[in-house]
């Protein structure tokens with residue numbers, strides 16, 4: 001492992017934060033995307049009437065008179081977008097703000113301190129990095145990140161950053177709260193598929209939670225680069241907290257849509273595992289992150305997943321003579337092996353599992 005760290009350092013690892021702090025007037029060439037992949041900022045593309053994007057009031061799930069209405073709205077949002085925002089989700093605003101504050105302090109640390117956790121090994125439980133995988137990326141993305149396993153918290157928290165000193169406590173509280181919220185969401189999503197309420201949760205019991213804490217510093221040329229390329233998340237679902245606007249999702253017409261910033265709201269994104277378990281009734285959402293000239297944007301992506309070696313397959317209740325399994329089974333570990341050996345931007349892992357309809 002020491003070797004990996006050393007070679008990354010020798011390889012002049014440069015974080016996006018370091019580039020921003022040095023005041024570069026342009027992005028280095030390795031960040032420049034081919035014109036067809038650029039985000040078309042300010043062109044009107046990606047803007048749309050916000051009122052059509054789903055926002056679900058989760059407190060309605062607790063109210064017998066309104067629960068079925070909320071489940072219906074979740075079904076519609078999952079079918080149409082694979083995405084929705086939630087308000088009244090039960091995570092107090094101070095918990096959210098404290099987590100963002102700890103992340104700000106972490107990314108503001110001197111380079112040497114952050115480099116203590118650098119790794120290009122995707123199996124590493126705590127890992128600091130830049131772009132997607134600095135050592136293999138052909139094009140680089142304007143993002144720094146720290147990712148850490150987060151559930152069960154007591155198993156992993158000692159390995160988390162000890163600087164800033166508040167990090168473990170503040171991010172730990174947010175991680176625990178988002179784990180509880182994800183269970184509640186899985187119940188509602190199971191119900192919205194017509195499955196037994198605990199179906200998805202039982203599948204994911206003792207599964208993993210990876211917290212990706214992303215930092216997108218101000219960028220001198222936001223029109224030619226991205227913070228994260230188009231992808232879908234590998235887990236069952238992702239709860240995303242953003243400090244300002246920047247996330248875009250691809251809608252059914254393959255148009256990019258900006259997700260508006262709503263203070264205190266959280267974004268729920270369906271991942272590949274729900275697409276497979278729902279046998280494609282719900283699709284995982286393809287999304288990307290744009291960057292901007294003036295504001296440092298932070299996000300927490302809490303990615304919930306089935307246990308590492310558990311095989312994931314379509315729910316038997318959704319299959320019958322007319323509906324056969326549309327995907328082969330896979331485990332989270334299979335996915336990690338895939339991304340270690342393949343360029344996941346060329347072909348998504350989930351697309352390799354699709355059975356040709358015959």
Ligand code: OGA
Pocket residue numbers: 212214228233242246247287288289298299300301
């Ligand atoms: C991710 C992700 C988007 C964002 O971490 O998987 O899609 O807005 N992040 O940071």
Ligand code: NI
Pocket residue numbers: 231232233287301
């Ligand atoms: Ni993502």
